Amino acid sequence: MKVAYVLNTDNSRTILRDMIIPQLEQGIHGAEVVGMFFLMDNTYMLLEDCEIGEKLQNLHEKLGIVLLACDKCALEREVADKMIAGASIGCFPTLYPTLNSAGVEHIITL
16 A cells, blocks of 8 residues: 655654654555655655754655655755755645655555
8 A cells, every 4th residue: 555644733843853754764654655745844854964864864765755845845944955955845736746656555644
């Protein structure tokens, strides 16, 4: 099953850091994660020199996970040019075709 995560809540960081990332690193997540869309303050997780950002970069390189930050959110927080190399910025018009081409079956909001 191919899934994508929309990271929108304050608890997203904990869920990603303590559950999803370790499971993906160990190959036991149970679903193929094809993309993650980061909204609001969750865009900070994509910063260079940040433990979560570095882990996401490694997963992007290893598994090809699409990492997309909300463009408006990243620009408002002045982080658009400070993100890991594997992250892009965009909005829903970018997200939908990207996930469609990856064959996503379920989108999960956290």
